[in-house]
Amino acid sequence: MLQRHFSGTSVKIGVDANRAATAASFLHIHGFINPLDIACFEKLVPKTRVVSDKIGVAILDDGMQHITVSRDFELVTVNASSPWGNKHLLPYGPLREPLTSFDRADAVVIHHADMVPNERLSEIESKILDMNRFISIYRSAMTPARFFKASNMSCKLHLGVICEKIVLCVSAIGSPNSFVQKIAKMGASYVDRLDYSDHHQFQDEDIKMIKARLENLKNKYGSKPTVVVTEKDYDRDSKILGRLDPFEVLVLCCKLQILDHNGCSEESFKKLLTRSLSSTGKI
Missing domain, CATH: 3.40.50 (Rossmann fold)
Incomplete structure (x- = not known):
């Protein structure tokens, strides 16, 4: 599905059981470039032109548990309909990490936020803030x-x-x-x-x-x-x-769709990602 949606763009899709190894192989084959440099290039050339075949940003799905992988931004998604399940880790429950791992995350997106009452969303957010009171929390929905x-x-x-x-x-x-x-x-x-x-x-x-x-x-x-x-x-x-x-x-x-809530919006989400890349100056 992703390959179909990103057809004709510079996005590369890697699929394999060992996702970290696949990402590493892509970086080895194609090389990498500072994503901020890509933004500068795009201002000078038509948007339809691929500026560089090098990789500017690597997105690793289910990457939080790969503790040996260096990362610049940690984004955690939470299913609003069933945020913690039975609170057990795999294989006894749905969690890939203990809830205390929120203290390692940079931001959280509560998905399917349109499917549950606001009171329930507030409870979920409160639980997350108990683990990391400085974390940015966003709400999203599939529209x-x-x-x-x-x-x-x-x-x-x-x-x-x-x-x-x-x-x-x-x-x-x-x-x-x-x-x-x-x-x-x-x-x-x-x-x-x-x-x-x-x-x-x-x-x-x-x-x-x-x-x-x-x-x-x-x-x-x-x-x-x-x-x-x-x-x-x-x-x-x-x-x-x-x-x-x-x-x-x-x-x-x-x-x-990133839902507007308490000053958190799609625009502020994009700015958060940009600031993170700007502060690291690397992939």
Whole structure:
């Protein structure tokens, strides 16, 4: 999905089990450049031109636990719907680090902040500040932008296309509730769901189960239902979704939005990142 979104840009995507080693290999192959120098170059050349093939910023997903990796900025994300789980570390719980590790972080983003009450968000923020009272805390949400047809990516549709329709949400993501609730707010007459475990690879038996659920919905409501999947699930295996024919499959595209709260906004978030890079003068 990232490769598709960043196609034609200077962004490089590295995928491997050992992400730190992959990042190191990219830096070795391409070299690196001060990101502030890139900003200066971009003022002098057209934006469509790639100034340098060298890497200016390396972003390591799930990198906090790699304690031997040198880093300039530590950003922690917290799922507002289930921030701490059972408070245990992997494999007994969902945490990759103990909560005390917030004292090593530079900023926190509370994701799916639009899905929980403000009182709950305040509790989460209070817990974080107990660990690091100087940390910057932001709130974010996935904002639906549009649909496209799984059978034809170039066919882009507005969000109102599912209004008054019977919809079956099929997903294999970490937070399916957020996905389903957003679809329900778009005016569908009925929303059903099939949730699979995160990163699940759809198999033939899954397609049979999905088609059986679709047939039941069709018989119950007297109209052909529409399948809606996430963009992440589409890119994991777009071909297998074609086996749901003759049912229409739509893919929901969302954008990450930093929500304004207590002076924290998308603009202040960008400034925080820029200050961090400016103070280090390195990757």
